[in-house]
Amino acid sequence: MPDTHASVSPAKAATWTTVRSGRVRVAAVGDLHMTIDQAGRFGPSFRGVHERADVLLLAGDLTQNGTPAEAQCVASEVTGLGLPVIAVLGNHDHLSGAGATVAAILQNAGVHVLDETGMVLMCGGTRLGVAGIMGFGGGFAVVPGRRSDERAERFADALARLDCDVRVAMTHYAPATGTLAGEPARLYSVLGSSSLGEAIDAARPDLAIHGHAHHGCEHGTTPAGVPVRNVAYPVIRQGLRVYEVGGSSLAGTRQIQTVTARCRR
Ligand SMILES: [Fe+2]
Numbered sequence: 001m002p003d004t005h006a007s008v009s010p011a012k013a014a015t016w017t018t019v020r021s022g023r024v025r026v027a028a029v030g031d032l033h034m035t036i037d038q039a040g041r042f043g044p045s046f047r048g049v050h051e052r053a054d055v056l057l058l059a060g061d062l063t064q065n066g067t068p069a070e071a072q073c074v075a076s077e078v079t080g081l082g083l084p085v086i087a088v089l090g091n092h093d094h095l096s097g098a099g100a101t102v103a104a105i106l107q108n109a110g111v112h113v114l115d116e117t118g119m120v121l122m123c124g125g126t127r128l129g130v131a132g133i134m135g136f137g138g139g140f141a142v143v144p145g146r147r148s149d150e151r152a153e154r155f156a157d158a159l160a161r162l163d164c165d166v167r168v169a170m171t172h173y174a175p176a177t178g179t180l181a182g183e184p185a186r187l188y189s190v191l192g193s194s195s196l197g198e199a200i201d202a203a204r205p206d207l208a209i210h211g212h213a214h215h216g217c218e219h220g221t222t223p224a225g226v227p228v229r230n231v232a233y234p235v236i237r238q239g240l241r242v243y244e245v246g247g248s249s250l251a252g253t254r255q256i257q258t259v260t261a262r263c264r265r
């Protein structure tokens with residue numbers, strides 16, 4: 001399994017400039033599905049992202065076939081961007097049975113790969129906590145007496161243990177059905193799981209990011225109202241999205257603002 005990054009000490013973490021106190025600019029994209037003949041494809045979109053965001057989240061399916069060569073291409077795309085990069089793997093990153101190698105290549109490039117783990121970093125004076133898991137399918141049907149999933153429990157624990165001001169959950173599989181709109185209902189069982197949503201709702205993060213649902217939509221919420229954003233590249237149709245997160249003006253009011261919407265296709 002990918003290496004774990006249980007936490008990054010705020011004292012040791014780099015300091016990044018934020019737009020406003022208490023808010024963090026989160027850039028995100030998933031489902032790059034990189035092949036070796038596409039090397040360099042995302043460079044123009046990623047270049048200068050440090051001026052628009054404090055952190056870049058990669059929501060899995062970074063490679064098409066999960067090969068080390070493809071992982072090297074992804075690593076090249078995200079090296080030297082000038083901001084922290086945090087990733088979870090997707091099902092395609094495991095297609096060649098080399099998920100651990102894919103993760104190691106990304107980690108060697110400075111990417112923090114989360115797998116049922118979390119980390120905290122400083123963004124200006126704001127502590128951003130991110131917990132991640134690839135996740136799994138299973139669907140969203142209500143099954144009385146269903147046993148909780150141990151992977152989801154570890155993810156929930158990682159989310160809950162984040163000591164931070166702004167909390168973000170990242171999965172590859174979808175945690176709720178809202179962002180699956182556009183996908184055939186018969187595929188919901190392979191696109192996500194309500195167990196992931198329950199884990200997220202237990203911790204009530206400020207934002208939940210996922211990918212995997214290429215034909216879904218960008219905006220949704222969990223049953224408890226946590227904002228969910230599907231950042232699969234085919235959905236956002238651009239190199240990345242930037243969301244401004246945190247800094248509620250009213251207690252209990254979440255503010256998620258999409259900062260960028262520039263198309264790079
Ligand atoms: Fe994908």
Ligand SMILES: [Fe+2]
Nearest residue numbers: 061090091212
């Ligand atoms: Fe996927």
